[in-house]
Amino acid sequence: MNIFNGRDKATILDAQVLEHLAGGPAEGELAIILIGDNEASEKYISIKKKYCDSRGIKCGIHRIDARLKDEDIFKKVIDVLSSPATAGAIIQLPLPRPSLDPCLRLIPAEKDIDAISPFSMEAFYAGRPHKVLPVIRALELFISETGKNPALTPLKAVVIGDGYLVGKPAAHYLKSKNYQVTVLNDYQTGQKIDADLLLLSAGIPDLVRGEDISAGCDVVDFGSSIKDGKTTGDLDQSSSLEHLGFVSMSPGGVGPLVVRYLIMNFLGI
Template structure:
């Protein structure tokens, strides 16, 4: 059984990033927007900022009070994303309420680091992505190194159909002619018959074997 080694791939990617940065610092700032208070989001943002700092990439965290009216929040997000000093932007998910989903439309395509705006996602599902989604890049690396060449369609199972991982992973695999089954109500102990298994439920030790 082959398991995707994210730490190993991250080390290789680090080397490529350092090579890219050897020509000089990146102009502008990576702007990360956090709306409201979310402990898990704070941890993710801390890791992102720490990584940027270690590479000499300017990173700014912009916190917005979730108690503000939606219209006021949209204005603040727009001001950050459209700012001349913002080279790339991230809106940390999850958002505190569904009515704030339009915030994602305020990320300009050329600044959409995570490729999560509706424009980026629509282009991806239409088969004309202008950026590679992080989960898709990871799957490309894994499949190219571990999947045997065969004329028969391979079977893939995706557990969890979330916006950032599960759903785009399933779409990518279908585009590569996999027979894809998506499971949203998996229970530990349930048997899985697959050539490729993608876990995106966010539950440790959900699948064993």
């Protein structure tokens, strides 16, 4: 097993960010919109805010009470997004209820640094993205580290979880790179997995055990949830992992890269 250390790779991206900022400070504010209270979301936005603050990037957190009527929430979101001070914006997911999903449609393409609005997603699936999703940029880097090329040798990929943010776009990306992709939405612990690449994005702590994964398989864990007050991935790190190929754990694997690529999208890097 080879551990993919995202924090080490992140230092390379940090250097690119600093080099960019050496030419002048970022213009405008990165606005992070949080609707309601969510323990995991609070943690994620604090990481983004801390990163921006440490590099002199203006970042504002705009909290909106989820108890408000939907139309009042939409108005507050529009106020933030339409502000001349807002150069880029994130609407932190998950949203507290499905009726608020139209919020994502309110993000202008030029300010959608997470590339998650329906318009940005449509452009991504059509092969003409305005910005590449940070999770896809992180996945690209992970795959490049494995040294495996599906264009030369047929490779099987299994994606567990086809969520809007990670699983679905990741499966699309892998198919575009010639992987034979299987998406599992109802994976149960103990099911055997035969793949060259396993991508986890179910958000269920310790869902997959290493002993159930085929030998040599590369594993990238995008899963993230809070268990006993700690961030936990989908891969059971206490299980047998030595027979695997490259493994990106959560936390500490691709997570730091996603944060960097998000900021790099904001800066236009």
